[in-house]
Amino acid sequence: MEYNGNVMKNSANQSEQPSLERFFNTVNAYQQTAVIKGAIELDLFTAIAEGNTTVEALAAKCNASERGMRIICDYLTVWGFLIKTNETYGLTQDSALFLSRLSPAYAGSTIEFLLSPMIMDSFKDIAASVRTGGTVVSQEGTVSHENPVWSRFARAMLPIQIMPAQMIANLVQVEPDRPIKLLDLAAGHGIFGISFAQRYPNLEVVASDWAPVLDVARENAQKFGVSDRYKTLPGSAFEIDFGKGYDIILLTNFLHHFDQETIIKLLVKIHGALQTNGRAITLDFIPDEDRISPPTAAAFSMMMLASTPGGDAYTFTEYEQMFRQAGFSRSELHSLTPSPQRMIISYG
């Protein structure tokens, strides 16, 4: 057993005495999911932010039992979401910023997508996915035609993608003195294209996704004040006609859903839709060549095994080769720290 403050610690140090702790923490990890979900449903973090810091006050505010409230607050303290001082509970810096609805960076809504039945069901039989090499939920998993999970995605995931979207719009400079055409493929909530339109007044966005998802993107374009330079193109990226002459084509959290052959076919189509000197911008979970680091990017391949027929967390070398095979001249890898995702700029 090894304790770091009051937080269970996964240590990679193998020279310690034998311990079942990592195994039991991992077997019981589903309980952490259940408890953080429960805490967000109870709006517990907001209640603390509003000044309810005792079990009694929190139970009253959240319409809960004192016994249940005491147990969940202690559990959340053990796992590093709260701080307990004598008999009162306070928010950590991260909980105050991301889990209280009083904060503009509130990210609690992301559980609507991350813990949607479609996604969670993908993990019901991992042994079967390892045996077959892909999702066992259905033939196509989350990438089936007009899968409604993507409307959930668009509504739930917006808050946490505003920051990376602004980082990308700043990093990918465009000429200020001529009209710029940007195609946002699998646009989802639309924030990536929208951030470019906000940053560059001479830029026009064409957003593509399933029709019900584009409703969300259009709402957001309105909300962020760029709807006059925002067009939509509904349908499958593999089937629709993109048009021609784009300066930028955005591929955010999209390519990882597919096998390499499918990706190359799509990249050929994308290359054809770019104007000379056009750029494709890929945002994705891109692990190092060892495929075990950084951890969040590396572990993402399991999500693709569980939920798609052939998707993966591809390395930069793999992406670079796919883009080259599709006709792109070169690709550059960019860090987006503190985001666990990385960006590739590929030149047409």
Add this chain to the structure above:
Amino acid sequence: MEYNGNVMKNSANQSEQPSLERFFNTVNAYQQTAVIKGAIELDLFTAIAEGNTTVEALAAKCNASERGMRIICDYLTVWGFLIKTNETYGLTQDSALFLSRLSPAYAGSTIEFLLSPMIMDSFKDIAASVRTGGTVVSQEGTVSHENPVWSRFARAMLPIQIMPAQMIANLVQVEPDRPIKLLDLAAGHGIFGISFAQRYPNLEVVASDWAPVLDVARENAQKFGVSDRYKTLPGSAFEIDFGKGYDIILLTNFLHHFDQETIIKLLVKIHGALQTNGRAITLDFIPDEDRISPPTAAAFSMMMLASTPGGDAYTFTEYEQMFRQAGFSRSELHSLTPSPQRMIISYG
């Protein structure tokens, strides 16, 4: 983002830059449960222990796809269960000891209980449990009459309780020169009483539990060579007649299921069944008075909230008071490091 070797680290340090990592790791924690379950079902750790260390060899041995095998091995490396060197995978010290069937300390079978539907279903709606202050699965949860989950428990949990059982039998010394009578309440697999019988040839065990569970305990008494000094007493500890004159009564992983009033009533009955100078031995998850440390013991209260009407992870002060109210003269707390559980000896 903070990386410690190749393991995601839960840091309690709140002075770092804001990060969503802890939140997302916790929301997605159910995936860790699913993957370790899948790895045990595939018997992946045994396959590596047998010398299959490449994706190709492991896929062949486990009858799986190479793509699936590569992804699960990388994921298990990220989470500290495997070591990856170039393109080969090796076991960590703990994985070799506890997760390979070649090891006598194999603990993979514990998922049959820990991930049984009865236990996992308890965590389906934690917000509701916090609201009502107890399990919402059924009126009595896991403590209902002859709940079959306890036969699963008895079969699955034996391997990991042999070591603490031997520690307790060594710590609780008995006189060597007269017959000793031990009552093992909620005996389960029976290993606690059995370890006393193995250690002290003058000791006789009466094991009590639901009748189907006692079948498992009797099998184990046979296997460990003490069946000639092993009797069984089927039924509810709250209803059956224990008999009289016990030197030792074992309460292992039992009291935590109940509310304090129920426990005190039971302890009165136990006190009456002990001879003068008899001892009650409690093994349980007993957190410090702050209820947030040590983490495993503190977090256990959530398991009781989710799966029982009134159970808890009680502190030593609470146990000491309950035993005193039931007529015991004094109680002593003992550590069982490296086990996360602790032992209380209460004198009649």
